[in-house]
Amino acid sequence: MANPISPTPLHTKHTKNHDITAERVKLFGVDGQFLGIFPTENALFIATQQGLDLVMLDYTELPSCRIIDYGHFCYTHQQEQKRRDRHKKHKIFRFRRRTQEEHIHCSTRKIIRWLEAGHTVIIELISPPHTRHYAKAQFDTITNRFATELGYLGVLTFPETQIKHGWRAFLTPHTQLPPEHPPLEDTSALTALQDTYEDILF
Structure with missing residues (x-):
């Protein structure tokens, strides 16, 4: 599992790892590739084996989850926000x-x-x-x-x-006010894939 993350508001908005309560999830890899529909515990095991986090992207009945380094993602977002603030x-x-x-x-x-x-x-x-x-x-x-x-x-x-x-x-x-949480990248492609794999069962 990735290193623990400080419990700041930035890191508590996305549901991840053992906080995911859905029985099954649509799983996407680090590169955004659709891997299939898995029981949540199996998807979490796959993420753990890679030393990464399982992060839920939506809150539908069959949610989409992606394997990412969540700590690195939040750090990158913070640095980008600071860069924008300077300009x-x-x-x-x-x-x-x-x-x-x-x-x-x-x-x-x-x-x-x-x-x-x-x-x-x-x-x-x-x-x-x-x-x-x-x-x-x-x-x-x-x-x-x-x-x-x-x-x-x-x-x-x-x-x-x-x-x-x-x-x-x-x-x-209002356009400069910070969002409630940083958006996960490439979610538009995941949304398009949801309809395609809605009825696929493993």
Whole structure:
């Protein structure tokens, strides 16, 4: 069996190995080739003999399972996600305590274009120390406004640590939000094979 994997949310979304409760499964090899329909314990034995994991791809009555190195798969997905994060574009919009309504309205139109393009928007309000109490109220007003008016385009979040001379918030487009779990590659081919082998019994 492959090395144990840390019980993080990323690794608990896919049903695998002894957690598979179906009596029989459609088994696909490492290369995606259909191997046949096996009792689950036999399919798990085949995966174990190869030092790999048996991962369930769907939740049908006769589920499809694939033999993969699940730990390597999750690691590869994490690295790819980090690479994509490094190349994401973002735009900073800065406001001040006395920013006029016309400027906020103009910025809103620009923010919409950035979110629709799939880019993250950073909202900052800059204020000197002696006006920070009043500026914080203005920052809350602006961010609440964006959260209400632009909620259909993105999600407003706040970093744990704020900037030195003010406050910061992020508007992340829905297209950039992480999935609940990483999709297993080549599942489209497996879906096409399901109908073909639905009635095959071993």
